[in-house]
Amino acid sequence: MAPERFAVAIDGRDLELSNLDKVLYPVAGFTKGEVIDYYTRIAPVMLPHLAGRAVTRIRFPNGVDGIHFFEKNKPGGTPSWVRLATLPVPGSTKSRETIDFVVVDDLATLVWLANLAALELHTPQWKIDADPDLLVVDLDPGAPAGLRECCAVAVLMRDRLDDDGIVAYPKTSGKKGMQLCCPISGAQDSELVTAYAKKVAEELAAKVPSGITAKMAKAVRPGKIFIDWSQNAAAKTTVTPYSLRAQERPTASTPLTWDEVEAIGTGAAEARQFTATEVLDRVEHHGDLLEGLLEAGPELPV
Secondary structure, eight states: OOOSEEEEEETTEEEEEEOTTOEEETTTTEEHHHHHHHHHHHHHHHHHHHTTSEEEEEEOTTOTTSOOEEEOBOOTTOOTTSOEEEEEOTTOTTOOSEEEEEEOOSHHHHHHHHHTTEEEEEEOSBOTTSOBOEEEEEEEEOTTOOHHHHHHHHHHHHHHHHHTTOOOEEEEOSSSOEEEEEEOOSOSOHHHHHHHHHHHHHHHHHHOTTTEEOOOOGGGOTTSEEEEGGGGSTTOOEEOTTOBOOSSSOEEOOBOOHHHHHHHHHTSSOOOOEEHHHHHHHHHHHOOTTGGGGSOOOOOOO
16 A cells, blocks of 8 residues: 655655545546546646646545535645746635736646646636637537537537638547637737637527527527637636546546547547546547647637
């Protein structure tokens, strides 16, 4: 049995790991040690998508069936070597004017957060002190619609964005829906990006009113795919590529190929989320399917 606590050094950073045998996903028997192992192994493709962005964490100290909490501010006992970014948070529920956000630029910081049972990592569409370099289209299914219907809408959205020269990269949410992530110029503010996303969402909803909605009201969502254009607001975050999710099984937000999306959308392939083990296997086979997000994209049409 592993010791309760032991010291490790990662790239010259000293940290202490604890309770590695603690089960965080009871149905799957997936332990904190396995969570740390996953984040360690996925780091080469995940870290580029975390770098330079303020990270919001969702922590599950007693596992996915226990109490959880969102954490934006640095936690107590944060090591001195962890990069922090002090940023304004207007409208904070705790009446803070600024928060010291954690920035995950290296493996040691990622492992430190995993040891804190920060299962889910969420990031904004902008890097610190910059305008958005990502446009995100969040596809949220209203039951009985599910991931299959999301994929069908994703293909429509891909083609519409392509009309404006915007390239979309698909990924599952790790829960029930999916997102399309699009590299943009980083030269336009979040209000403009949000307005563009809303316009395109409303266009598709008008074309397919029986299956798509761009309205926030939950009452209109059953059986439809809600295109959540509001994810591009400056205060919003989206689950980071490859992040684990707090489900019964240790699923993760998983990049897909467009061939897979089309196959799922037509019913030719199973509509499903992927587990941590499967994601690692996929990366070994595909590499980072979202690598294109790391390069600047075009400006959005005004």
